[in-house]
Amino acid sequence: MSFKSDIEIAQAADLRPISEIAAKIGLSSGNLIPYGHYKAKVDLNSLRDREKTERGKLILTTAITPTPAGEGKTTVTIGLADALSRLGQKSISVTREPSMGPVFGIKGGAAGGGYAQVIPMEDLNLHFTGDMHAIGAANNLLAAMLDNHITQGNSLRIDPRRITWKRVVDMNDRQLRFIVDGLNGTANGVPREDGFEITVASEVMAILCLADSLVDLKERLAQIVVAYTYDDEPVTAADLKAEGAMAALLKEALNPNLVQTLEGTPALVHGGPFANIAHGCNSVLATKLALDYADYVVTEAGFGADLGAEKFLNIKCRSAGLQPDAVVLVGTIRALKMHGGVDKEQLNAENLAALEAGMPNLLRHIDNIKNVFKLPVVVAINRFAADTEREIELVRSGCAELGVGVALCEVWAQGGAGGIELAKKVMRLTAETKSDFSFTYDLDLPLETKLETIARRIYRADGVELTPKAKKQLRQLKALGFDRLPVCMAKTQYSFSDDPQLLGAPENFVITVRNLKVSAGAGFIVALTGEVMTMPGLPRIPAAEKIDITPEGKISGLF
Numbered sequence: 001m002s003f004k005s006d007i008e009i010a011q012a013a014d015l016r017p018i019s020e021i022a023a024k025i026g027l028s029s030g031n032l033i034p035y036g037h038y039k040a041k042v043d044l045n046s047l048r049d050r051e052k053t054e055r056g057k058l059i060l061t062t063a064i065t066p067t068p069a070g071e072g073k074t075t076v077t078i079g080l081a082d083a084l085s086r087l088g089q090k091s092i093s094v095t096r097e098p099s100m101g102p103v104f105g106i107k108g109g110a111a112g113g114g115y116a117q118v119i120p121m122e123d124l125n126l127h128f129t130g131d132m133h134a135i136g137a138a139n140n141l142l143a144a145m146l147d148n149h150i151t152q153g154n155s156l157r158i159d160p161r162r163i164t165w166k167r168v169v170d171m172n173d174r175q176l177r178f179i180v181d182g183l184n185g186t187a188n189g190v191p192r193e194d195g196f197e198i199t200v201a202s203e204v205m206a207i208l209c210l211a212d213s214l215v216d217l218k219e220r221l222a223q224i225v226v227a228y229t230y231d232d233e234p235v236t237a238a239d240l241k242a243e244g245a246m247a248a249l250l251k252e253a254l255n256p257n258l259v260q261t262l263e264g265t266p267a268l269v270h271g272g273p274f275a276n277i278a279h280g281c282n283s284v285l286a287t288k289l290a291l292d293y294a295d296y297v298v299t300e301a302g303f304g305a306d307l308g309a310e311k312f313l314n315i316k317c318r319s320a321g322l323q324p325d326a327v328v329l330v331g332t333i334r335a336l337k338m339h340g341g342v343d344k345e346q347l348n349a350e351n352l353a354a355l356e357a358g359m360p361n362l363l364r365h366i367d368n369i370k371n372v373f374k375l376p377v378v379v380a381i382n383r384f385a386a387d388t389e390r391e392i393e394l395v396r397s398g399c400a401e402l403g404v405g406v407a408l409c410e411v412w413a414q415g416g417a418g419g420i421e422l423a424k425k426v427m428r429l430t431a432e433t434k435s436d437f438s439f440t441y442d443l444d445l446p447l448e449t450k451l452e453t454i455a456r457r458i459y460r461a462d463g464v465e466l467t468p469k470a471k472k473q474l475r476q477l478k479a480l481g482f483d484r485l486p487v488c489m490a491k492t493q494y495s496f497s498d499d500p501q502l503l504g505a506p507e508n509f510v511i512t513v514r515n516l517k518v519s520a521g522a523g524f525i526v527a528l529t530g531e532v533m534t535m536p537g538l539p540r541i542p543a544a545e546k547i548d549i550t551p552e553g554k555i556s557g558l559f
Contacts, residue, residue: 009117015038017038076409097269097270139204211284268286275303310440314487336361336362380409461496
């Protein structure tokens with residue numbers, strides 16, 4: 001039996017005019033800013049045009065700790081929205097825009113997979129509506145104005161050794177992690193050590209995703225801390241008079257993007273921060289827009305629940321005043337067997353012992369959602385052909401002990417039809433169970449206590465150890481009054497710990513924080529742990545090697 005690739009399925013789809021998709025949820029053509037026939041931005045006035053007293057139900061899709069076996073969180077998000085639509089509900093999927101770094105690297109795109117995809121898939125995974133470029137331009141404009149200020153006399157007395165703002169590019173490029181610039185004479189700037197981050201890790205990306213209006217966007221941009229003076233005072237974008245021009249560059253990017261699934265369900269795709277090095281959630285504006293126009297809004301947060309979901313709940317929901325009605329926790333039996341010690345090549349064979357050994361990873365995530373965040377949860381097993389009935393029953397019984405239901409999900413192969421069981425469980429869960437949503441920590445706690453609380457309550461670590469550099473930064477952040485902000489933990493996605501080799505549900509470990517940095521505009525403190533980096537590199541064989549285009553303009557190799 002031959003299978004079509006994701007891109008072949010997407011290219012065979014019958015795309016509908018975007019105005020027809022918008023009409024399904026009550027958006028008129030006047031609400032749209034068209035980008036061709038099949039994608040559009042939604043004018044921000046649409047939020048003001050539709051003030052509902054009864055908003056839609058917010059469903060968060062998250063996952064177990066990722067493995068090379070795959071989990072399919074975005075695929076389930078899209079398939080669940082399609083399934084809800086098949087059941088007569090007005091639904092919208094709300095996801096993030098792919099970064100071209102992973103598209104050309106090892107992870108691939110973020111349009112879903114199989115018969116649960118958002119289309120046009122090629123546009124989405126490449127330049128889309130240009131949001132990433134606008135974010136990069138705004139970020140790099142601020143960097144240019146900062147260096148220009150120093151070159152032109154430095155009236156703010158900026159210490160070139162204490163510049164914290166980096167340029168960005170939306171590509172995995174390890175060569176740019178550490179550089180020296182401003183060389184070859186005074187006409188070319190002031191020599192200093194520098195470096196690039198990937199665009200999706202930038203504070204500008206975080207700000208775009210957390211802003212709830214153009215005014216809020218500009219105010220947040222103004223608060224960005226870019227450097228410190230010789231007197232240890234923070235220097236902001238407002239000090240450089242950069243926020244107005246930055247906001248002008250981001251004006252169109254702030255509008256959410258509307259596209260469609262393979263089944264014609266409306267899909268908002270907007271913003272793209274990584275969850276291992278940023279806060280990992282789509283924009284607040286897209287989420288609020290969807291809640292005003294749909295009965296069910298299915299959104300996703302990046303990587304495992306210890307990363308994306310933790311930040312979605314503690315950062316995004318706190319900032320935007322959102323509260324999920326239910327959580328879908330996605331996992332695969334294959335991935336759980338990897339957590340139990342099985343090599344990727346052996347995953348197709350039934351292995352109850354390995355599955356049982358890997359189950360604590362799933363159960364720990366369930367426990368966090370139920371008992372730390374106090375949210376209703378259902379487990380979605382993204383089914384593979386090699387999964388056996390005995391393996392499925394083992395997962396069901398393990399979850400039942402925690403009072404959690406399990407739904408088999410086959411949306412990759414069947415589209416929305418393969419998500420009906422999950423959709424019915426979600427509808428029943430939201431109707432019968434009221435969430436008692438609780439944050440992991442109070443903002444008034446000292447910064448070091450918040451770090452400890454996340455590490456102990458979510459990761460189940462024994463504690464946190466700060467390097468001497470991080471301890472110094474902690475004292476500075478306290479002195480400047482930034483320590484009452486929430487925390488954005490930058491951590492490997494492959495483990496509850498900061499060591500990617502510790503699979504399953506590790507115990508008896510300590511989280512090492514090596515760097516603390518304020519993102520004042522976004523409104524959180526970034527804590528870099530372990531060896532995590534804000535500029536990824538390409539793998540030995542990049543996905544880019546397989547991507548091609550025909551003379552007729554047909555793209556191949558995307559996934």
